Amino acid sequence: MTETVTPKTVGMATSETVAPETTGVSTDDTATDDVDTIGPKTADVHRAPAPIPFHRLLAVETRKLFDTRSGKIMTGTLVALTLASVIGRGVVSGPQLHALVGAAGIGFGTLLPVLGILTVTGEWSHRTALTTFALEPRRRRVLAAKCLPPLITAVFASLFAMLVAVPVTAVVAGVQGVPATWEIDPLALLGWTGTGVLVVAEGLAVGTLLLNAPVAIVICLSTPVLWSVVRGLGTTGEVLAEWFDLNTTTDALMSGAMTGGDAARLAVSMIFWIVIPMTAGVVRTVRKEVT
């Protein structure tokens, strides 16, 4: 090759025609064909790159909940377990709408907090935090976008349980030949839904603090047992459980008849299980070295 080659034509030449010692840019065809799609944008576009809006982060984090195999299995299990427990309760205790809706809570109490825990710990166990926080370095916003979808899922799960319970009640009444009981207590259902949301929030908070899924899951799921032990320790234990056990303090919420004292106890247990661990967890996540 005698004539000088500009960088642009070098790429078009086949590798045999490029003298290797003059240039390190001998390329195959793929790279140079695509200058249009790799090259930087024009200066205009660069002048004002808009910060990532929160709704976009929310959409991405919601998608991440369901786009993996484990996410899909989790959702499928939640749906199947809801159906099974509502139908099972209907067959066993007859067509009582309120009881049937509540039956779905058994599955929710375990699966929803686990969903919350996995959401906030997943980025660390799979080291995807490296990508996520490089895309959006404002980590508090990412955390907020991560916490909302499981909380909303808890509300939707409750609505789904209600939606399923209605036809099941009707069918059970028809099959068993018994009149259906349609009475529901709207306040109690609202409290029940709220409890589901709080339990997810507990999972999110403990998960964010510990950043370790197995430990967080064990803590969240074993607390009812631990509190029954504490309660057995005598008056002091009972008082402690009354104020700090989220499962106990939400009983009043689920009954739909809260007193001022109940609200105070609920608030204290929420501070202890949700506000404190979440605050500490956010501080930890923001400061954490991502490796």
Place this chain on the structure above:
Amino acid sequence: MIEFHHVSKVYRGVKVLDDVSFAVEPGSVTGFIGPNGAGKSTALRILTGLSRATSGSATVLGGPYAELDCPASQVGTLLDAGAQHPGRTGREILTLGAMTLGLPRSRVGEVLDLVGLTARESRRTFGGYSLGMKQRLGIGHALLGRPRVLILDEPANGLDPQGIRWMRGLLRDLSDSGCAVLLSSHLLHEVEQVADHIVMIGRGRVLAQGAVDELGQGRSLEQTFLELTASTDRSAA
């Protein structure tokens, strides 16, 4: 476009980086080379705001990475090709990135073509990818937003010779179009043919830096590299 100003980092009592200073200019490819454990990844994580410097500062496009508006649309990064959820497909990983940056979904297909992953491969889960495929996907992810600055940590690791040649061409095209590219490697051969500038690092200290032809100074670059790193190599400790 990239500047390290006297960056030092003490991590768990160990001085991982010691007064690191260098710059990467637009339209150039800088190779950041050093043996494993020399502090290359730590420096790149500090540059991208994922880790904090104990003293000194690292800036990109005139400011700290984390303070740029939507930094990933201007600065493409590949920090660890293996750090993805194994249950997500390659296409899904790129889709999440494109969504975050507000890019049209068509960009995912463009990038897949660009890095040579087929539609079929893109629908397989990441857990089943070879290291070479992971690197291609990671490079594609870094290029999603058509960045002006590219930061790649060990991008050639696991690429076959054909892949390495492809990457060289790609990086050359990018720097020709005005991009600043900083890539790290522990293998000199991968870097010397594509880089204009070399920054050599060992045990957290910059041992030498300059244009590739200057650093050679008649001797092969490799000799320089081996001599400079010999005293800092772990085997020599």
